[in-house]
Amino acid sequence: MTTTTKTADATKAPVAGETVLDARGVTMRFGGLTAVRDVNLTVNSGEIVGLIGPNGAGKTTFFNCLTGLYVPTEGEVRYKGQVLPPTSYKVTDAGIARTFQNIRLFHNMTVLENVLVGRHTRMKQGLWSALLRLPGFKKAEAEATEKAMELLEFIGLQDKAQHLAKNLPYGEQRKLEIARALASDPGLILLDEPTAGMNPQETRAAEELIFAIRDMGVAVLVIEHDMRFIFNLCDRVAVLVQGQKLIEGDSQTVQSDERVIAAYLGEPVAESTPEVEAPAEDAPAKDAPAKDAPAEEASSEDEATEDEPSEDDSAEDEPAEDAPEAADAPESSEDTPHDPASGKENDA
Numbered sequence: 001m002t003t004t005t006k007t008a009d010a011t012k013a014p015v016a017g018e019t020v021l022d023a024r025g026v027t028m029r030f031g032g033l034t035a036v037r038d039v040n041l042t043v044n045s046g047e048i049v050g051l052i053g054p055n056g057a058g059k060t061t062f063f064n065c066l067t068g069l070y071v072p073t074e075g076e077v078r079y080k081g082q083v084l085p086p087t088s089y090k091v092t093d094a095g096i097a098r099t100f101q102n103i104r105l106f107h108n109m110t111v112l113e114n115v116l117v118g119r120h121t122r123m124k125q126g127l128w129s130a131l132l133r134l135p136g137f138k139k140a141e142a143e144a145t146e147k148a149m150e151l152l153e154f155i156g157l158q159d160k161a162q163h164l165a166k167n168l169p170y171g172e173q174r175k176l177e178i179a180r181a182l183a184s185d186p187g188l189i190l191l192d193e194p195t196a197g198m199n200p201q202e203t204r205a206a207e208e209l210i211f212a213i214r215d216m217g218v219a220v221l222v223i224e225h226d227m228r229f230i231f232n233l234c235d236r237v238a239v240l241v242q243g244q245k246l247i248e249g250d251s252q253t254v255q256s257d258e259r260v261i262a263a264y265l266g267e268p269v270a271e272s273t274p275e276v277e278a279p280a281e282d283a284p285a286k287d288a289p290a291k292d293a294p295a296e297e298a299s300s301e302d303e304a305t306e307d308e309p310s311e312d313d314s315a316e317d318e319p320a321e322d323a324p325e326a327a328d329a330p331e332s333s334e335d336t337p338h339d340p341a342s343g344k345e346n347d348a
């Protein structure tokens with residue numbers, strides 16, 4: 001992979017240790033089901049934070065609460081001290097970008113065009129300027145193209161800029177989604193299962209890419225089922241079980257926590273298990289959950305080939321207000337194109 005830090009902008013490098021994301025007491029209920037319960041999580045500049053948990057633990061729902069796709073039933077999300085508006089494009093505008101568990105590319109657009117779509121939140125030219133192709137628009141368009149090409153170089157796809165997105169191998173489609181998210185110049189990127197469906201070589205390359213993203217000044221919050229990947233990558237890991245944060249700590253602490261191992265082995269977790277901030281100096285685990293964690297299972301759902309951003313998504317992406325009352329919510333059939341960096345479910 002040809003990752004470079006070429007696109008890093010020293011002027012926007014965050015203050016070391018600054019809290020970029022501060023989620024407080026986030027709760028999301030769907031009728032009688034509490035998918036996320038009173039979750040607190042911070043991400044600081046320069047950090048890569050992992051969010052893990054068994055299937056159905058509430059990880060994606062939590063992401064949706066952070067990015068304005070869902071309006072949390074309770075709680076508050078701040079980005080760099082400001083409470084985020086509950087609208088996804090405004091969240092993107094504020095500085096948070098994301099990718100989706102199910103790849104959402106414009107498959108009949110070129111690789112370059114896909115990245116340019118992600119850039120539009122930073123283009124301030126109006127409709128008339130675009131229609132009349134006024135000089136200001138042309139200049140902005142040229143700058144956007146240059147930025148998009150830099151990002152393609154960053155992810156190693158510059159030679160495929162004119163290829164149709166649908167013709168890229170799966171792993172490259174995932175990277176393209178990341179480039180499109182980065183095109184909005186975020187200070188924080190949320191990655192939902194970025195290695196789902198990747199082979200081990202692609203997974204290693206994705207790891208390298210995420211480190212490079214962190215090095216260019218973008219904090220990272222990542223959901224993954226691949227424990228080896230998460231524990232290699234992350235400075236901190238938070239574990240969600242049944243919608244609640246079970247533990248948060250460094251990789252060794254989390255790997256060796258018996259409740260985490262139990263959760264992955266399928267043993268019942270006590271209803272009232274409190275959130276625990278673990279001490280960082282616990283002994284390393286011999287029986288890390290990595291060995292017992294479920295294999296990546298999301299790959300099959302990601303085989304998108306249509307020309308719209310692929311929205312064969314599960315209930316995770318339905319508007320909150322339409323949510324049914326049970327966990328076995330019907331699958332969403334939406335196929336509306338999305339603002340790739342943000343999603344549109346909550347933006348009508």
Ligand SMILES: Nc1ncnc2c1ncn2[C@@H]1O[C@H](COP(=O)(O)OP(=O)(O)OP(=O)(O)O)[C@@H](O)[C@H]1O
Pocket residue numbers: 030033035053054055056057058059060061062315316317318319320323324325326327328329
């Ligand atoms: N729109 C919705 N309506 C009703 N229930 C929902 C909705 N979205 C999610 N849920 C339920 O909330 C719970 C958490 O789901 P979520 O997708 O957030 O889990 P997850 O940890 O991301 O799982 P996975 O690892 O399988 O992606 C599940 O029981 C799910 O069925």
